[in-house]
Amino acid sequence: MKILVPIKRVVDYNVKVRPKADGSDVDLANVKMAMNPFCEIAVEEAIRLKEASADTGVTIDEIVVVSIGPSKSQEQIRAAMAIGADRGILVETDDNLEPLALAKCLLKIYQDEAPGLVIFGKQSIDGDNNQTGQMFAALAGLAQATFASELKLSEQGVEVTREIDGGLQTLAMALPAVVTTDLRLNEPRYAALPNIMKAKRKPLAKITLEALGLECSPRVKTLEVAAPAARTAGVRVNSVDELVDKLVNEAKVV
Amino acid sequence: MSVLVLVEHDNQSLNPATLNVVTAAAQLEGDVDLLVAGSDCQSVADSAVKIAGVNKVFIADAPCYEHQLAENVSALTKELATNYQYVLCSATTTGKNVLPRVAALLDVQAISDVIAINSPDTFQRPIYAGNVIATVQSSDVIKALTIRSTAFDPAAVGDGAASIEVCAIVCDLGLSRFVKEALAVSDRPELTAADIVVSGGRGLQNGENFELLYTLADKIGAAVGASRAAVDAGFVPNDMQVGQTGKIVAPNLYIAVGLSGAIQHLAGMKESKIIVAINKDEDAPIMHVADYALVADLFDAVPELTEKLSPSN
Numbered sequence: 007m008k009i010l011v012p013i014k015r016v017v018d019y020n021v022k023v024r025p026k027a028d029g030s031d032v033d034l035a036n037v038k039m040a041m042n043p044f045c046e047i048a049v050e051e052a053i054r055l056k057e058a059s060a061d062t063g064v065t066i067d068e069i070v071v072v073s074i075g076p077s078k079s080q081e082q083i084r085a086a087m088a089i090g091a092d093r094g095i096l097v098e099t100d101d102n103l104e105p106l107a108l109a110k111c112l113l114k115i116y117q118d119e120a121p122g123l124v125i126f127g128k129q130s131i132d133g134d135n136n137q138t139g140q141m142f143a144a145l146a147g148l149a150q151a152t153f154a155s156e157l158k159l160s161e162q163g164v165e166v167t168r169e170i171d172g173g174l175q176t177l178a179m180a181l182p183a184v185v186t187t188d189l190r191l192n193e194p195r196y197a198a199l200p201n202i203m204k205a206k207r208k209p210l211a212k213i214t215l216e217a218l219g220l221e222c223s224p225r226v227k228t229l230e231v232a233a234p235a236a237r238t239a240g241v242r243v244n245s246v247d248e249l250v251d252k253l254v255n256e257a258k259v260v
Numbered sequence: 261m262s263v264l265v266l267v268e269h270d271n272q273s274l275n276p277a278t279l280n281v282v283t284a285a286a287q288l289e290g291d292v293d294l295l296v297a298g299s300d301c302q303s304v305a306d307s308a309v310k311i312a313g314v315n316k317v318f319i320a321d322a323p324c325y326e327h328q329l330a331e332n333v334s335a336l337t338k339e340l341a342t343n344y345q346y347v348l349c350s351a352t353t354t355g356k357n358v359l360p361r362v363a364a365l366l367d368v369q370a371i372s373d374v375i376a377i378n379s380p381d382t383f384q385r386p387i388y389a390g391n392v393i394a395t396v397q398s399s400d401v402i403k404a405l406t407i408r409s410t411a412f413d414p415a416a417v418g419d420g421a422a423s424i425e426v427c428a429i430v431c432d433l434g435l436s437r438f439v440k441e442a443l444a445v446s447d448r449p450e451l452t453a454a455d456i457v458v459s460g461g462r463g464l465q466n467g468e469n470f471e472l473l474y475t476l477a478d479k480i481g482a483a484v485g486a487s488r489a490a491v492d493a494g495f496v497p498n499d500m501q502v503g504q505t506g507k508i509v510a511p512n513l514y515i516a517v518g519l520s521g522a523i524q525h526l527a528g529m530k531e532s533k534i535i536v537a538i539n540k541d542e543d544a545p546i547m548h549v550a551d552y553a554l555v556a557d558l559f560d561a562v563p564e565l566t567e568k569l570s571p572s573n
């Protein structure tokens with residue numbers, strides 16, 4: 007069985023982004039970029055499933071990562087290969103596609119590759135959409151288990167424990183199926199230097215967005231980006247007594 | 261113009277987050293109709309009709325909707341939504357699971373975490389962990405939105421007079437199966453709806469030490485939250501995580517104890533009215549966001565605070 011993992015190149019999670027002066031977009035000049043953390047977790051999970059083939063009875067022949075984005079996304083595809091993905095596909099475009107358009111592109115790739123499992127990240131930390139996996143599952147007519155914190159693969163299918171607001175929920179799905187990862191699913195490994203070198207020789211196919219023949223014009227236009235309203239500066243209190251006094255007599259919140 | 265709101269519930273009672281969605285819906289144009297999809301969920305529909313400003317409540321009562329499986333609920337919602345200009349639900353894990361799927365079935369681009377409605381087609385939403393607010397305009401014929409409940413007041417309950425209409429559409433796709441659920445039970449207020457939240461981080465060192473926070477919380481009627489580091493380390497369960505990828509809270513008072521205030525944590529609580537930080541590091545980012553910052557060892561300060569604060573002094 008094959009596993010397909012869609013990954014995104016995003017701003018590094020430590021960067022505090024700011025709007026451009028003209029408010030047209032965020033300022034990403036010279037900021038550090040990385041693989042979206044949830045996508046890293048998705049890649050790691052695919053690798054663990056491949057390594058556990060003997061235990062699960064499900065042999066994973068190949069892990070394919072796919073990214074839709076600028077040419078530089080090859081760095082993130084190589085990073086995924088350096089920890090164990092076998093092959094990469096880059097759908098090259100400088101447009102920042104919306105989740106619906108991404109889902110449509112990924113559907114084409116899915117139809118070509120016919121994987122048994124598609125593992126998404128739950129959310130990209132730039133757009134914070136939390137949509138692409140669900141939209142893809144809808145278009146592909148597949149079952150979905152979002153926000154996964156545990157995944158058990160067997161010949162019968164996949165059982166996924168999901169992190170929901172009230173606690174945990176477990177679902178069972180036949181394959182093929184769609185999973186989106188939450189933070190506690192696993193802790194991604196670091197790439198070893200020899201594997202970084204080896205990753206350079208793994209196959210990476212580049213196709214253009216046009217070649218997929220899709221209509222991807224945006225449905226949602228960003229009119230403005232702005233910094234959120236600033237909070238007024240606070241004060242230092244020197245003792246618990248002072249804190250209690252402020253809370254009771256100044257803020258009047260207790 | 262009309263708005264369809266997907267009601268969140270557990271087949272018995274309505275999740276209060278739905279009330280905030282109704283307020284957002286009322287800011288759009290046209291009638292506001294609600295959809296209750298569940299199993300043996302008549303009591304939910306009975307409370308839904310009492311929400312002020314609601315026109316009609318659809319009840320789709322079938323075993324296949326019992327656990328809100330995304331495939332079934334989305335297929336149903338899509339059928340109804342084709343008659344509407346908007347489909348809304350709360351930006352909870354349930355809403356985020358279902359709404360994008362509905363949008364894809366309708367071939368429209370959903371908009372997540374709406375915090376303001378500027379006009380019938382223009383909305384505001386936070387991106388980049390809330391470091392930036394985007395104003396976006398949708399050109400889709402049906403607009404699919406998840407609503408951040410902290411940004412809208414709850415609609416009043418009691419004086420509504422909506423009608424109930426049975427919806428007999430049964431979408432049982434049989435794609436996924438519910439196995440089990442482990443829901444947290446707590447006597448404390450619900451995190452996202454609480455007036456006061458006390459949150460702890462890695463500084464608490466272990467799960468037992470969270471008792472310090474529970475004691476404080478119970479004295480002042482607060483809910484208890486946590487940073488991701490505290491959840492990851494197994495001090496507390498996942499449903500307590502506050503932040504970009506956890507729950508969003510905006511209480512009147514947020515007391516952050518032994519947590520540093522990473523960007524991702526701030527994203528989930530910086531709309532709180534008053535923020536208190538207790539940290540032994542005066543330069544921790546949370547200390548710069550706090551209205552009242554106390555540099556102290558939490559193991560001294562929290563018990564003292566618990567002793568000196570009384571419920572509504």
Ligand SMILES: Cc1cc2nc3c(=O)[nH]c(=O)nc-3n(C[C@H](O)[C@H](O)[C@H](O)COP(=O)(O)OP(=O)(O)OC[C@H]3O[C@@H](n4cnc5c(N)ncnc54)[C@H](O)[C@@H]3O)c2cc1C
Pocket residue numbers: 019043044131460461462463464486487488489490501502503504505506507517518519520521522523524525528538539540541544556557558559
């Ligand atoms: C993709 C992604 C998503 C994330 N989402 C979230 C999220 O939703 N929510 C979230 O919280 N984090 C999230 N994180 C993690 C976040 O980046 C931080 O790692 C995390 O919030 C740190 O938790 P902390 O503040 O408890 O721990 P630390 O940063 O280690 O802070 C501990 C603090 O406790 C203080 N302290 C220690 N001992 C004492 C004492 N005795 N008395 C007083 N103070 C003491 C220290 O001075 C320090 O400031 C996310 C990260 C990533 C990559």
Ligand SMILES: Nc1ncnc2c1ncn2[C@@H]1O[C@H](COP(=O)(O)O)[C@@H](O)[C@H]1O
Pocket residue numbers: 011012013014015042044045048072073074075105108125126127128129130131133134135136137138139
């Ligand atoms: N440009 C992209 N290329 C490939 N996969 C993507 C892309 N954008 C988003 N995804 C996938 O969809 C998930 C959720 O993203 P989002 O819906 O944007 O929050 C990510 O974690 C990825 O797995």
